[in-house]
Each structure stands twice: as C-alpha cells, then as structure tokens.
Amino acid sequence: MTKLNWGMIGGGEGSQIGPAHRLGAQADGHFTFAAGALDIDADKGRAYAQSLGVAADRAYGNWQEMLDGEKGREDRIDLVTVATPNSTHYEITKAFLEAGFNVLCEKPMTMTVEEGEDIVRTAEATGRICAVNYCYSAYPMVRHMRHMVASGELGAIRCVVANFSHGHHADAGDADNPRVRWRYDPAMAGVSGQMADCGIHALNLATFITGDEVTTLSADFASTIPSRVLEDDAMVNFRLSKGTIGRLWTSTIAIGRMHGLDIQVFGEKGGVRWHSEQPGQVWYTRLNGRTEIIEKGEGGISEMAAHVSRVPIAHPEGFPLAVANIYVDLAAAIRARRDGTPLDPAADHFPKAEAGLRSMASVYATVASAKADGAWVDARPPMYR
Ligand code: NAD
CATH class of the missing domain: 3.40.50.720 (NAD(P)-binding Rossmann-like Domain)
Structure with a gap:
C-alpha cells in the first residue's frame, strides 16, 4: 500500500x-x-x-x-x-x-x-x-460507548451530562497575560470564549456517543473575572432530537480540575461514564446492578473500539493516538474515494x-440564549431545519 x-x-x-x-x-x-x-x-x-x-x-x-x-x-x-x-x-x-x-x-x-x-x-x-x-470522539472507549448506545445495550437514552471544565485561567492576576487575554476578546476569539473553545468538544461527544443532534438549548454565561468580555464559565441545558435531556458545564476557573473532560450517558437500562484522564476505562452500571469497569483491550470489546486500539489492556492510548485514529480513518476514506x-x-x-457546522450553530445558540436570560433557542443550523 x-x-x-x-x-x-x-x-x-x-x-x-x-x-x-x-x-x-x-x-x-x-x-x-x-x-x-x-x-x-x-x-x-x-x-x-x-x-x-x-x-x-x-x-x-x-x-x-x-x-x-x-x-x-x-x-x-x-x-x-x-x-x-x-x-x-x-x-x-x-x-x-x-x-x-x-x-x-x-x-x-x-x-x-x-x-x-x-x-x-x-x-x-x-x-x-x-x-x-x-x-x-476517536478514543477507543468513547467509540465503545457509541457502540453500546447504538446496539441498544443502554436502552433509550434519557440524559447526557458532559463537562469540560478546568482551572487554567482561574488566576485573576493573569487577566492581562497576552496568551490568555485574547481568548476573552471578541475581536480575536469571536462571539464566545470557553463555549467555543472547550464546550464544543463536550457537546460533540454528547452527540457522537448518542448518535443524535442538539435541537434546542438554554444557556447561562458568566465572566467571573470582570475584565473578560467573553464568558469563562457556561452552563447549558439542551435537548437532543429524540428527546434526550442534556446538561453541559464548561469552565476555565475550576481550580483543581485539570483537563476536566468527562461524560455520562444515562439510558433506561443502564448508565456509562468516561473521563478523559482515565481514557482506557468505561464505568458501566446496569439498572439495579453493580458498577463494572470495561477496559480497553479486554476480550469482547466492540469492533468500533478494537478498530482504534493498538496497545494491550491497561496501557493508555491518549491524546496523540486519538488524533492518529482520525488520520487512520481519513487515510481509509481518501483511498476509498x-x-x-x-x-x-x-x-x-x-x-x-x-459536525463542525452543528457546533458553530450551537455556539451561536448559546450566545443568543445567554443574552436572552436563558431563553430556549433553536440550535440547529438553518440548512438542517
Ligand atoms: P498556537 O497559537 O499554539 O499555534 C498556532 C500556530 O499557527 C503557530 O505556530 C503560528 O505561527 C501558526 N500560524 C498562525 N497563523 C498562521 C498562518 N496564517 N499560516 C500559517 N501558520 C500560522 O495555537 P494552538 O493552540 O496550536 O491552536 C491552533 C488551532 O488548534 C486552534 O484553532 C485551536 O482551537 C485548535 N486546537 C484544537 C485542539 C483539539 O483538541 N482539537 C487542542 C488545541 C488547539
């Protein structure tokens, strides 16, 4: 080849x-x-x-x-x-x-x-x-959660809770640091700060794992450091097209949270949880059952997860290999075309x-909602309404 x-x-x-x-x-x-x-x-x-x-x-x-x-x-x-x-x-x-x-x-x-x-x-x-x-979305165990939802293992999905909250811009003394300041300046960053930077990753995961799309949302934005024009903290309630309830918290002032990306998906038959800082594990609880840990690399893992796993069980495959998984898929897609x-x-x-377009539509919807005191707004791109 x-x-x-x-x-x-x-x-x-x-x-x-x-x-x-x-x-x-x-x-x-x-x-x-x-x-x-x-x-x-x-x-x-x-x-x-x-x-x-x-x-x-x-x-x-x-x-x-x-x-x-x-x-x-x-x-x-x-x-x-x-x-x-x-x-x-x-x-x-x-x-x-x-x-x-x-x-x-x-x-x-x-x-x-x-x-x-x-x-x-x-x-x-x-x-x-x-x-x-x-x-x-290219971490093996995130792909496995997508498989669990698609195969009906969790039943109909009732609720998704996603966080991408870290504490790396929590120092008010850093407000004038040029490497930080531009992120909260509309001239450089656009209409949104933290939501457009990190919140969209968490929202993308919510839609990727559930195989669904955000339809409406309501947002509360705050600039906890007053000199920041754009938000450094946002809480977003959203709905997916099949009625799933969504909750998203994204923040840059969450001291003590490091990378801070995690997601939980609650279905009628069970719930799953994934944390980017322990990416090789999914915590899985069946209705009325005990919690078990599904490990990347264990026998019986879904084809979707196995497709993007390289190293044996209990050896982490982190960020660069997740990016590599995008390239593996792209190479296959380019060759197929x-x-x-x-x-x-x-x-x-x-x-x-x-997915990039849907994210932008969601960012604009959060901005519009936050300006309207959290009013529910349509989050779909006009071309998909
Ligand atoms: P950065 O400021 O650290 O680096 C930007 C680089 O681009 C610099 O080398 C700069 O010289 C170069 N550059 C700037 N303008 C250019 C131009 N017109 N032509 C050629 N090179 C140019 O930024 P970064 O943190 O690496 O972010 C870059 C992009 O990646 C952003 O859009 C950011 O949102 C995104 N990002 C994504 C993730 C992710 O998880 N997917 C993580 C970090 C950053």
Whole structure:
C-alpha cells in the first residue's frame, strides 16, 4: 500500500496542537509529511518544516504559496491539516477544498454559522473530504460507548451530562497575560470564549456517543473575572432530537480540575461514564446492578473500539493516538474515494464538516440564549431545519 502525502498549515514550533498532528498523521505509516506552511513567520515556518524532514521546495512561507505550489504537482498532497488560529480556518479550508484537496480542519471549523454552511456545501460540491478534529470522539472507549448506545445495550437514552471544565485561567492576576487575554476578546476569539473553545468538544461527544443532534438549548454565561468580555464559565441545558435531556458545564476557573473532560450517558437500562484522564476505562452500571469497569483491550470489546486500539489492556492510548485514529480513518476514506471502493464502516466515524457546522450553530445558540436570560433557542443550523 503506497503512502499518502500529507501537508500542514500552522502547528509551528512551540504551538500547542502541532505536535499531536505530526505524531498522529505519521503514527500508523499511512502518511508522509510532504509539505508545510507551519508558521505565521515565513522564514521560521520554512526552517522548521525542513528540520522536520520536509523538502526545501515544499517548505512554504505561507498557505497561499503552498496552495499554488501543491496544485500543480503530480505528487500533490492527499490531505492538508489546518492548525492555525480560529479566524483563519474558513478561508484556508475553503481555498484548499476548491482546489481539490481533502482537508482536516481544527475546531472550531469556522467563526460563523454561515461560513460553516458554506464549508459543508463546498465539500459536497467538490466531492472532497472535509473533517474536523473532534479527536475525543476517536478514543477507543468513547467509540465503545457509541457502540453500546447504538446496539441498544443502554436502552433509550434519557440524559447526557458532559463537562469540560478546568482551572487554567482561574488566576485573576493573569487577566492581562497576552496568551490568555485574547481568548476573552471578541475581536480575536469571536462571539464566545470557553463555549467555543472547550464546550464544543463536550457537546460533540454528547452527540457522537448518542448518535443524535442538539435541537434546542438554554444557556447561562458568566465572566467571573470582570475584565473578560467573553464568558469563562457556561452552563447549558439542551435537548437532543429524540428527546434526550442534556446538561453541559464548561469552565476555565475550576481550580483543581485539570483537563476536566468527562461524560455520562444515562439510558433506561443502564448508565456509562468516561473521563478523559482515565481514557482506557468505561464505568458501566446496569439498572439495579453493580458498577463494572470495561477496559480497553479486554476480550469482547466492540469492533468500533478494537478498530482504534493498538496497545494491550491497561496501557493508555491518549491524546496523540486519538488524533492518529482520525488520520487512520481519513487515510481509509481518501483511498476509498480515490479507488472507487466502499469505505469500511468501522472507518467512517471520523468527524465531518457537518459536525463542525452543528457546533458553530450551537455556539451561536448559546450566545443568543445567554443574552436572552436563558431563553430556549433553536440550535440547529438553518440548512438542517
Ligand atoms: P498556537 O497559537 O499554539 O499555534 C498556532 C500556530 O499557527 C503557530 O505556530 C503560528 O505561527 C501558526 N500560524 C498562525 N497563523 C498562521 C498562518 N496564517 N499560516 C500559517 N501558520 C500560522 O495555537 P494552538 O493552540 O496550536 O491552536 C491552533 C488551532 O488548534 C486552534 O484553532 C485551536 O482551537 C485548535 N486546537 C484544537 C485542539 C483539539 O483538541 N482539537 C487542542 C488545541 C488547539
């Protein structure tokens, strides 16, 4: 099987998410790191790409140069990852889709719902794959929970409770720190702070595991550090299309919580719980039964989870390998489209542009609701109403 060519925009030296993509894309041997425009500083970007093994003529100074350079090549990249700051995602993703490239875009996919709809339509019109890096959906035991819901093991789902609350911006003395301040500044971050940054991961998990969509929601936003214009804490009540009740708490001032992403799903026959800091385990309780722990790697685990597991039981597969799972699925999807062969259904669980759009619609709905004192609002993108 020949390797696919992969390129990256953003994710330069010292960036937060860049290393996870480089580890993820190359972990399973599906992709060669062939091209990059890695940094806002052209010279730094070129030098860093070459230090990572990218050929000099494919170590580009900016994304427009990369688009022009790659378009005309026989061995053009099969997939480009967009890992730049949020406000640039739409323009870069759209340009690469229109030029016929497959794209994996970081979250949030766009800054507005309209842009999100445009990306979904552009991907459809061009026949290219547009994925969004909701990497928590690619943890083996999250996939296993999706299987448990889909197979009816939990019965009809009554309630989902999701949290993505950490304490890393709790220091009021940090309010003027430039690395923190931009996140609460609408000019840089958009309409929402913590909800758009972390809340959408938890909401995406709620929909991924239940196989359902958010229809309406009611939100309470707070800026607990008064100089912050955008929210640093949000509580969101939501409803899924099949009537499931949803609760979401997302915060940056929760001192003592570290990564702080966890989710519980309560069905009529049982409940499950997953915590990102113990990612290899699902706590499972049957109605009127004791709690048992399902371990990644144990016998009888679902095909959906086994498909994305590599190392033996009790050995954690954390964040970079979850990102790698997105790349494994993307490699399968790219090859299937290229060769005109059917895609293995086990590889078709990667998050697509539709998930990026639904997230943006939910973010805008939370903002509208919070401004209207928690009024319930429609959270569906207009094109899906
Ligand atoms: P960062 O500020 O740490 O790094 C951004 C990198 O992009 C830097 O190397 C910068 O030089 C480069 N860059 C900026 N503008 C560019 C441009 N126009 N062209 C090329 N390179 C450019 O940011 P980060 O924390 O790595 O976040 C990047 C994106 O990844 C954000 O959208 C963020 O929301 C997302 N992210 C996602 C996850 C996840 O779990 N999926 C986690 C962290 C960050």
